[in-house]
Each structure stands twice: as structure tokens, then as C-alpha cells.
Amino acid sequence: MTKRTVFILGAGASMPYGFPSGHKLVGDIVGVLKSKKSHFSSWGFLEKEIDNFRDAVVNSVTDAIDDLLIQRKEEFLEIGKLAIAHALTYYEIEHKLYDRNNPENWYGYLFEHLKGMSSMDLEGGTNSIITFNYDRSLEHYLSMASEGFYGLTDNVKKRAIQNIPIIHIHGSLGLLPIHSGHFPYEPTSDTEVIFGMSRNLKLIDEEADVSLLAKAHSLLQKAERIRFLGFGYHYTNLKKLEFTLNTKQCSDIKGTAYGLSEPDMDKIRTNYKINLDTNGKNILRFFREWDPL
Structure with missing residues (x-):
């Protein structure tokens, strides 16, 4: 046995x-907040809110985005989860698993x-x-x-x-289709899919x-x-x-x-x-x- x-x-x-280290993920999040600002606007965030979060990520010099979101959850938890999902989905590339x-x-x-x-x-x-x-x-x-x-x-x-x-x-970024989920293992820029992925993230104890x-x-x-x-x-x-x-x-x-x-x-x-x-x-x-x- x-x-x-x-x-x-x-x-x-x-x-x-x-996939990125914690340090690299923080940099990726800063990047999507800048290059995909229109996506965050489509989710209802004002330009000032997006810029404030990006500035906080940069100025906090943290290597763990979770720590910042837990510390300032009232301000940034929801936009932070969207940013994490947005940044990580680009790394779910199937052929890299089979190299x-x-x-x-x-x-x-x-x-x-x-x-x-x-x-x-x-x-x-x-x-x-x-x-x-x-x-x-x-x-x-x-x-x-x-x-x-x-x-x-x-x-x-x-x-x-x-x-x-x-x-x-x-x-996680959501259940895979093979496990009866609706989130394929592939990069996506679809704002509805990314929004759905972000709902599956549980960063703070209250959401656990x-x-x-x-x-x-x-x-x-x-x-x-x-x-x-x-x-x-x-x-x-x-x-x-x-x-x-x-x-x-x-x-x-x-x-x-x-x-x-x-x-x-x-x-x-x-x-x-x-x-x-x-x-x-x-x-x-x-x-x-x-x-x-």
C-alpha cells in the first residue's frame, strides 16, 4: 500500500x-491596470479608482499582492481580484505544459x-x-x-x-470544462469571462x-x-x-x-x-x- x-x-x-513569481505578478498587475484600463472602466470603476489602485501597488513595494489587498480590502479588494484574474489568464497557455x-x-x-x-x-x-x-x-x-x-x-x-x-x-480561476466548469484553460481578454474568474478568488478570511x-x-x-x-x-x-x-x-x-x-x-x-x-x-x-x- x-x-x-x-x-x-x-x-x-x-x-x-x-507562471509568474509573486514579484512578477505585481508588475503584471501594474501593466494591465495601465494597458487595459478600459476593461476596468467596463466593470464600473472610475478612472481615479483605477489610478489610485495602480499607485498603491507601485508605492507599496510589495512582492505579494494578496498582502496589500488584505490590508486595504475596503478600498481595493474587488478591483484587485479582477486585476489578478486579468494578469494570470494570459499565462494559462496549454502548449507550455507539454514542452x-x-x-x-x-x-x-x-x-x-x-x-x-x-x-x-x-x-x-x-x-x-x-x-x-x-x-x-x-x-x-x-x-x-x-x-x-x-x-x-x-x-x-x-x-x-x-x-x-x-x-x-x-x-482559482474557475472550474475547468472537464470538471463541469465554464472556464477553459486558455488566455482570454473577454471581460465577462475575466469577471467570472475573479468571483472565484477568495483572498480574505471572510470569503474563505x-x-x-x-x-x-x-x-x-x-x-x-x-x-x-x-x-x-x-x-x-x-x-x-x-x-x-x-x-x-x-x-x-x-x-x-x-x-x-x-x-x-x-x-x-x-x-x-x-x-x-x-x-x-x-x-x-x-x-x-x-x-x-
Whole structure:
């Protein structure tokens, strides 16, 4: 029986497929507020409101747009969610997921691992994913890869892979058509579609889907193995997961540490008992060279 595993994803998990870091996303948001001002006007924002938000983003010198929106939610939450959706949709480019020359394609590594599992383990919920990202790149990849490998006919393993639980703690750009949603995985400038995508984002605690948080907590409580991938280990995110409380029973917790300083790693090890990859490998190398699935 395969260990019950929970993967916890941060922004670094999507970056090998062209998605931006938090710092880059902030710059993209400034860009769309300037170049697509007419879109924001069509959503009912006055030019002064658009300019005020853009100035706040620039002057706040933040690398995490969520932090600014939480701090000034009364002023900027709604326009901020629209700006995030607008900026991110341009990155949902399907062919970037299937680039065979991508040296960091850990989605492919994960899919090969899932293919090798028994139907019983796959259907038994052995693998689950908690993500703090808004994009749908991983679920789209797994859905399309399993469709391509197993074909269009019904197949137990195909269905199990396509239905692996992926919990978006802060919401996502919307359900994909393959999951009965209305938001295709493709760039769009359609203001109605972008508006709909923005409604799915849940940045502040008041908007949080309590049932999703409860499910994430339950998955952590049952986990025998936890892997942090491309994660920044921010206190607020770990607090949302009630990580220390919900992982008391799990002794196998590891994570990537790309870009983290030694003092930061020491603090994470001490506070959360996470075994970090001190060599700072990317996710694919983390699995291949240090912690094979």
C-alpha cells in the first residue's frame, strides 16, 4: 500500500510552466491596470479608482499582492481580484505544459508516478493536493495527460487521476470544462469571462470556503507523508492550514527550499519540523535526486 501523501504547493510549483513569481505578478498587475484600463472602466470603476489602485501597488513595494489587498480590502479588494484574474489568464497557455524540452517538468514526473500506482491506491485517495495558487495548470495537465494516455474510453485509472483532490485554498480561476466548469484553460481578454474568474478568488478570511479548509485539515490529519513544493512557508498560510496541530501524527514531512536563506530554513525546521532540501534543488531534482516518490 502506498503512503497517503499530501502535496502542498506554492507559487514556485507553477513557475516551470511560465507562471509568474509573486514579484512578477505585481508588475503584471501594474501593466494591465495601465494597458487595459478600459476593461476596468467596463466593470464600473472610475478612472481615479483605477489610478489610485495602480499607485498603491507601485508605492507599496510589495512582492505579494494578496498582502496589500488584505490590508486595504475596503478600498481595493474587488478591483484587485479582477486585476489578478486579468494578469494570470494570459499565462494559462496549454502548449507550455507539454514542452518535452522543459528541464523542470515535475508534472510529468508526477503523472508517471500516478500511472504506476494500482487502481485501488488511486481510487482510495492516496494522493491529494493543497495549493495556494490560483492557476489550474496541474489539474489541466493531469486531465489532458490521462486523456491522451488512456484514451477517450472510460478507464478506472484515468478517472482516478483526473479526480485527485486538488484544494485551492484561495480559490482559482474557475472550474475547468472537464470538471463541469465554464472556464477553459486558455488566455482570454473577454471581460465577462475575466469577471467570472475573479468571483472565484477568495483572498480574505471572510470569503474563505470553510468546507474546503476543513477538507484540507482532514487530509493533513490523515497524511502519512507531506511534501511542500515551491512553497514559501509564510506564517499566514501555514496558520490557515493549522499545520502544527493537524500534522502531529506525521513524521515524514519534507520540502523544497529554493531561494531560502539559512536563517529562514532554521526557523522553518524548528517551528514546523519540516525536513528541507538544503541544496535548493528545483522540484524535479528534489524528487529525482533526494526524495523519489
